[in-house]
Amino acid sequence: MNRRSFILSGAGALTMAACTKSEHATAALPTDGRIRSGGARMIEIEGGYRVWTKKVGDAPIKLLLLHGGPGVDHSYFECFEDFLPQNGIEFYYYDQLDSTYSDKPNDPKLWTVERFREEVEAVRKGLGLEQFYLLGHSWGGILAIEYALAYQEHLKGLIISNMPPGVRSAEAYARTLRAELPQETQATLEKYEREGKFDAPEYSQIMMDVFYTRHLCRLPRPWPEPMERIFRHFNRDIYNYMQGPNVMHVTGTLKDWDRWADVPRIRTRTLTIGAKYDEVPPEDMRKMATLMPNARAWISDKGAHMTMYDDQLAYVRTLIDFLKSS
Secondary structure, eight states: OOHHHHHHHHHHHHHHHHHHHHHHHHOOOOOSOOOOOTTEEEEEOTTSOEEEEEEEOOOSEEEEEEOOTTTOOGGGGGGGGGTSGGGTEEEEEEOOTTSTTSOOOOOGGGOOHHHHHHHHHHHHHHHTOOSEEEEEETHHHHHHHHHHHHHGGGEEEEEEESOOSBHHHHHHHHHHHHTTSOHHHHHHHHHHHHTTOTTOHHHHHHIIIIIHHHHTOOSOSSOOHHHHHHHHHOOHHHHHHHTOSBTTBOOSTTTTOBOTTTGGGOOSOEEEEEETTOSSOHHHHHHHHHHSTTEEEEEESSOOTTHHHHTHHHHHHHHHHHHHOO
8 A cells, every 4th residue: 555545544534433423422312221112102901902002293282093993093194294293293193902003802892982982091091191182083083072071181172083973874974975876886886785795896896986985085096005004904893893884884883873962061172074075974063063062163175084185284284273272
């Protein structure tokens, strides 16, 4: 090695050493010794089972999310990551028992509204939440109403998204929407329904390509990846047991769920969310808000059941305004 090469090599080594020292000096690392897991933890609930939760963000405003189904999971809420932390809102995913990342005892005795309500309270305690916001979407809206009726002292605010306080009116409304489909399409659906073949490929394809593209999510297919993922992870056993074949045929244990007479007891500040093209009646979301002493409704003029996707900015703006206005 000549003198020039030696000098350049030495200078390069000094530069690398300086960079390494600088990187170590500026790294922002915790000093409390706790092992980090990206905000994910399992919470123990009654019966010795565990449910999966994940914290996103770090802020004074805290929001717990209750996903729909029953039998889907938190995935479709992932769009909130692009909006809520940046606006000072900390939120929590959680997969209900028998959903994707949580324990799966697959025991129908556990599939009751009352047990799921108590599961929400166990999650609240496990996460240490107090005076928090609760958002329930679809079936999660049923849980949110039930939780508020039993435990509203823990709530700072409540968001009931795309779920009225009664299943029968939602089923009847979905059937009126079905009557708007082309006659040939209706005839095909009726054929399989008479035979009880709700899982027939042609029936399922019509539901996905015709009914759900009108009333579940109005975006072009394929839908955003988190939405497509919920169908891959869908636990149809619990859905069939509690709901039934679909929103137009509610034959499961939820068929007589009705809290219209009870929602006036919810004094918590509340936002109800509906949508013009939803599979559940938007007018019911307005009516529910009028029955509650401290509630207001917002109805999307272009969204469907997954309003957080097909009218995304308006949905998120309304949600953030509500969360930050108290």
